[in-house]
Amino acid sequence: MNSCKPPEYLYRKLDHKDTRSYPMKKIGIAITDPEDWTARALVNAAKEKGFSPFVLDLRTAEVSISSKTSEPAALFKAGKILLSDLDALIVRDAGAGAFEGVSFRFDILRELEAGGVPVINSPEAIQNAANKYHASYLLAKAGLPIPETIAIQSVEAALRVVARFGDAVIKPVYGYKGKDIARIKEGEIRFSDRKTGPVPVEEALESLLEDRGMLYIQEFIENPGRDIRAFVVGDTAIGAIYRKAAAGSWVNNLSQGGSADRCVLTDEQKEIAVKASLAVGATFAGIDIIEGPEDQNEKENKNKNKKIEDRGNRNKQGSRILEVNGTPSGKGIFDAWRINPAEYILEYLQDIL
Numbered sequence: 001m002n003s004c005k006p007p008e009y010l011y012r013k014l015d016h017k018d019t020r021s022y023p024m025k026k027i028g029i030a031i032t033d034p035e036d037w038t039a040r041a042l043v044n045a046a047k048e049k050g051f052s053p054f055v056l057d058l059r060t061a062e063v064s065i066s067s068k069t070s071e072p073a074a075l076f077k078a079g080k081i082l083l084s085d086l087d088a089l090i091v092r093d094a095g096a097g098a099f100e101g102v103s104f105r106f107d108i109l110r111e112l113e114a115g116g117v118p119v120i121n122s123p124e125a126i127q128n129a130a131n132k133y134h135a136s137y138l139l140a141k142a143g144l145p146i147p148e149t150i151a152i153q154s155v156e157a158a159l160r161v162v163a164r165f166g167d168a169v170i171k172p173v174y175g176y177k178g179k180d181i182a183r184i185k186e187g188e189i190r191f192s193d194r195k196t197g198p199v200p201v202e203e204a205l206e207s208l209l210e211d212r213g214m215l216y217i218q219e220f221i222e223n224p225g226r227d228i229r230a231f232v233v234g235d236t237a238i239g240a241i242y243r244k245a246a247a248g249s250w251v252n253n254l255s256q257g258g259s260a261d262r263c264v265l266t267d268e269q270k271e272i273a274v275k276a277s278l279a280v281g282a283t284f285a286g287i288d289i290i291e292g293p294e295d296q297n298e299k300e301n302k303n304k305n306k307k308i309e310d311r312g313n314r315n316k317q318g319s320r321i322l323e324v325n326g327t328p329s330g331k332g333i334f335d336a337w338r339i340n341p342a343e344y345i346l347e348y349l350q351d352i353l
Helices: 007-011 037-048 099-114 123-130 132-141 155-165 201-212 267-280 304-310 331-337 341-352
Strands: 026-030 052-056 061-065 074-078 088-091 149-152 167-171 182-185 188-191 215-219 226-233 236-244 259-262 284-290 320-325
Touching (some): 061 099, 074 099, 088 341, 123 132, 123 267, 155 201, 155 215, 182 201, 201 215, 226 267, 226 331, 236 331, 236 341, 267 284, 284 341
Parallel strands (some): 026 052
Antiparallel strands (some): 167 182, 167 215, 226 284
């Protein structure tokens, strides 16, 4: 994987002695929401870097397949855009939906990639990250620290795991934005995004298992009421934010009412963030990190600025990777630091084309 240039490289001066003219390379940007901050940032960054951006929605894609020798085997189109004519394709969002539709869109991405169109993130990387179970396997295989995780397919096994953990979190394997997460502690179950009355744990587990077919269970890591979202491009962690849970909540996602603050990563956190992105095969990724219990000295530290700079690695259990997002938003990092991840992504693309 090509490495990302250091930040100062973003502001290099053009060599005005080079008077040759170069055709503008065509960069496809796959989106589903034209108003999405990251989608607009990618389009603007592409223009600033001298690319010709083509915004497209993969949900409109059509493929014509032919065995005639006088025609290409497949013709890939999204609206009026001929996808095989693109010099590269950045995937901000491939679109959710029914299994066959999603599979079709990822097949298109794989076929474009096989035909020589660079796709970032690659369809394999996006799917590796989206599947929490498989991502956990890849992270552990790479030697990275993660919460203890067990995947099961029976209520009896789930009850044993929950009893052993004492405090457990059950996540949908293909979940997003902190939705449909259940926490089981001291015989009670709470959901991240809905209020429910008392429900027997066994009954709740039976319902979840019936809906999902398997259960992905992690130990709950005691933490300072926040987690970290680090943004990685290439081999560089370009910035990070703390995501703090709303009052009365245990879920740190911004979409669940959490708030963001600046985070300065420790060297260890930078290292595991970059390795986590590499483990799933991503060019750019959002890495969610949990810190673990706080050091007592930090609890007594009342200097807010000091906390922002120093808090991070000094805890009893050390930082662990929770999840990897293969289609991350860059808005949180930009709002906190004025660091624009889209510029780094297009800089990376500039290097490989």
